[in-house]
Amino acid sequence: MGLQPYLILAACLFAIGLFGVLTRRNAIGILLGIELMLNAVNINLVAFARYAADPAGLIFTLFTISITVAEVALGLAIVILIFRVRLTVEADHLDLLKG
Amino acid sequence: MSGVVFFLVAILAVASALGLVLRRNPIHGALFLVVNLGCVAVMYLLLGAEFLALAQVIIYAGAIMVLFVFAIMVLIPGKEETGPDPLRLQRLLALPLGALLLVEIALILQSSVFTAAPHPGVQPGYAAGAGGIQSVGRLLLRDYLLPFEVTSVLLLAALVGVLALAKRKAG
Numbered sequence: 001m002g003l004q005p006y007l008i009l010a011a012c013l014f015a016i017g018l019f020g021v022l023t024r025r026n027a028i029g030i031l032l033g034i035e036l037m038l039n040a041v042n043i044n045l046v047a048f049a050r051y052a053a054d055p056a057g058l059i060f061t062l063f064t065i066s067i068t069v070a071e072v073a074l075g076l077a078i079v080i081l082i083f084r085v086r087l088t089v090e091a092d093h094l095d096l097l098k099g
Numbered sequence: 100m101s102g103v104v105f106f107l108v109a110i111l112a113v114a115s116a117l118g119l120v121l122r123r124n125p126i127h128g129a130l131f132l133v134v135n136l137g138c139v140a141v142m143y144l145l146l147g148a149e150f151l152a153l154a155q156v157i158i159y160a161g162a163i164m165v166l167f168v169f170a171i172m173v174l175i176p177g178k179e180e181t182g183p184d185p186l187r188l189q190r191l192l193a194l195p196l197g198a199l200l201l202v203e204i205a206l207i208l209q210s211s212v213f214t215a216a217p218h219p220g221v222q223p224g225y226a227a228g229a230g231g232i233q234s235v236g237r238l239l240l241r242d243y244l245l246p247f248e249v250t251s252v253l254l255l256a257a258l259v260g261v262l263a264l265a266k267r268k269a270g
Contacts, residue, residue: 001101006142007208009109013116013135015201020120022193028171032128035163036116039139042151050146055229058148059243062235065151065158066250070257072163076170077264083174 006047014040027079027089031072038068101145108145112138125175129167136160148230 013036020033042061049057083089112135119131136159143152239247 001105001145004208005105005109006146008205009112009142011201011204011208012113015197015204016113016116016120018200019193019197020116022196023120023190026125026175028125028167028174029128032119032125032132032167035132035159036119036135039136039159043139043142046143046146046148046151050148050230055234055238058151058230058235059238059246061148061151062154062239063246063250065154066254069158069163070253072166073257073261074264076166077261080170080174081264081267089174 003047003051006043010040010043010047012040013037013043025090025092027082027091027094028076030091031075031079035068035072038064104141105145108138108141112142125171126168129164129171132167133160133164136164143230146230150230150232150235153232 017033017036017040020036021030024030024033042064045057045061045064049055049061079089082094086094088094115131115134115138119128119135122128122131136155140152140155140160143149143155
């Protein structure tokens with residue numbers, strides 16, 4: 001197994017995740033798409049760590065995972081707060097900051 | 100052997116990602132994401148990163164997905180995302196944009212950066228068990244101690260932030 005298949009898989013997952021982020025209409029769907037993209041990046045990091053023989057990539061991935069936990073917790077808290085105020089989680093209706 | 104496993108799991112990962120994106124129901128999306136995260140954990144195992152595979156299953160498929168499913172259950176009563184789409188053109192544009200990005204990445208992967216240097220598999224410096232709990236833990240607590248501690252501060256800040264957000268009164 002070379003490095004290439006892992007990179008191609010990660011690229012596919014990243015592009016699918018980007019498509020999801022761009023097309024989903026509710027905020028939770030967008031967060032799910034972001035998770036997909038972050039995982040694609042993690043695959044890349046681990047693959048590079050393996051094939052460059054440098055375990056630093058594993059540590060980077062570990063930090064990415066913990067930062068993702070913080071991001072999801074805060075993101076969902078904000079979404080729930082928005083739902084309480086506006087009674088919707090559709091991203092297109094959340095245009096309070098639009099001039 | 101590992102090639103066969105890789106391709107089967109890769110197909111499953113891409114299929115579950117497509118399912119996540121194409122299904123309208125967010126709860127189905129969350130369940131597809133669990134499948135996808137499991138596939139990524141198998142990828143980590145194939146790459147020899149046992150500890151990360153464990154962390155992936157415990158943190159992502161365990162904690163984060165429970166959070167997601169909980170939020171979806173609270174916020175979205177049944178079907179969502181129906182009715183006329185106000186930004187239809189924008190969404191139709193998303194498919195070519197995503198495809199364009201994929202083509203760009205593919206071109207970069209074909210370039211000399213990755214093909215020039217041969218990758219004969221595992222490098223000699225990468226000892227067996229380098230992705231195991233022992234070696235990762237040693238690395239984390241010796242060479243990367245400061246980032247490790249800073250991460251705990253980050254998690255504490257996130258905890259305090261979530262509490263502050265959740266306690267706020269509506270309106």
